[in-house]
Amino acid sequence: MTASLSDDLKSIIDDTPVFATVATVQPDGSPQLSITWITRDGDDLLFSTQVGFQKERNLRRDPRVTVMINPADAPYTYAEVRGSVELSSEGAQVLLDQLSRKYTGKDYAEFRPSAKKNAERVVVRVTPRKVVGSL
Amino acid sequence: MTASLSDDLKSIIDDTPVFATVATVQPDGSPQLSITWITRDGDDLLFSTQVGFQKERNLRRDPRVTVMINPADAPYTYAEVRGSVELSSEGAQVLLDQLSRKYTGKDYAEFRPSAKKNAERVVVRVTPRKVVGSL
Numbered sequence: 001m002t003a004s005l006s007d008d009l010k011s012i013i014d015d016t017p018v019f020a021t022v023a024t025v026q027p028d029g030s031p032q033l034s035i036t037w038i039t040r041d042g043d044d045l046l047f048s049t050q051v052g053f054q055k056e057r058n059l060r061r062d063p064r065v066t067v068m069i070n071p072a073d074a075p076y077t078y079a080e081v082r083g084s085v086e087l088s089s090e091g092a093q094v095l096l097d098q099l100s101r102k103y104t105g106k107d108y109a110e111f112r113p114s115a116k117k118n119a120e121r122v123v124v125r126v127t128p129r130k131v132v133g134s135l
Numbered sequence: 136m137t138a139s140l141s142d143d144l145k146s147i148i149d150d151t152p153v154f155a156t157v158a159t160v161q162p163d164g165s166p167q168l169s170i171t172w173i174t175r176d177g178d179d180l181l182f183s184t185q186v187g188f189q190k191e192r193n194l195r196r197d198p199r200v201t202v203m204i205n206p207a208d209a210p211y212t213y214a215e216v217r218g219s220v221e222l223s224s225e226g227a228q229v230l231l232d233q234l235s236r237k238y239t240g241k242d243y244a245e246f247r248p249s250a251k252k253n254a255e256r257v258v259v260r261v262t263p264r265k266v267v268g269s270l
Contacts, residue, residue, distance in 0.1 A: 023166035031158035
């Protein structure tokens with residue numbers, strides 16, 4: 001069973017630099033949260049992370065993820081997207097630069113020159129199972 | 136072991152209508168997210184919910200919670216507060232009106248006249264175990 005994103009939610013993701021809050025499951029079962037840049041491919045959400053980060057290690061162990069999208073200029077509207085992820089290193093640098101240009105207007109290396117050059121980036125593809133909320 | 140909130144984080148909670156994202160654990164172990172008004176009492180975070188809401192049922196079953204605070208006007212700063220909750224009906228209406236005035240300038244019944252009059256509200260007190268992030 002997969003779920004669809006509404007047209008409003010797609011527009012917010014496509015047309016605005018909305019940040020997403022991503023929840024993963026810690027080894028002890030408690031929730032872990034982080035803020036991330038986000039885009040989409042059809043109904044799948046896409047974000048970038050790095051091999052070894054807590055979020056990445058959690059998602060390799062338990063692929064369940066919940067993503068909250070809550071526009072800063074409309075704080076009483078939101079979408080809570082529950083789904084599961086696939087991780088892939090293919091296209092990871094392309095996605096990172098695409099996200100960086102969306103949010104900062106610059107390629108990632110220019111936005112964050114201090115970032116490790118050899119860091120192994122990962123594409124996280126979220127296939128929604130359920131979308132809750134007003135978006 | 137409890138953790139403290141930084142002075143910057145306290146100021147953001149006290150002086151700005153920052154929204155918080157709250158993560159609880161679903162019965163199946165996956166994360167559940169919601170957006171909420173927030174305040175604090177010392178180092179404890181306080182928010183309001185309603186008996187029977189998913190968040191409330193989750194927290195009664197598993198008191199572990201993670202709260203993300205990420206100011207809309209400073210999206211690269213955040214605090215991820217991990218802790219556990221105590222639920223209480225005492226002072227629930229007072230807290231709800233206090234939060235409503237902070238975020239809307241009105242008592243809750245005036246802000247949301249459609250809200251059920253007899254809904255049983257709950258104070259959720261989060262005692263931080265760990266604070267991660269830049270705030």
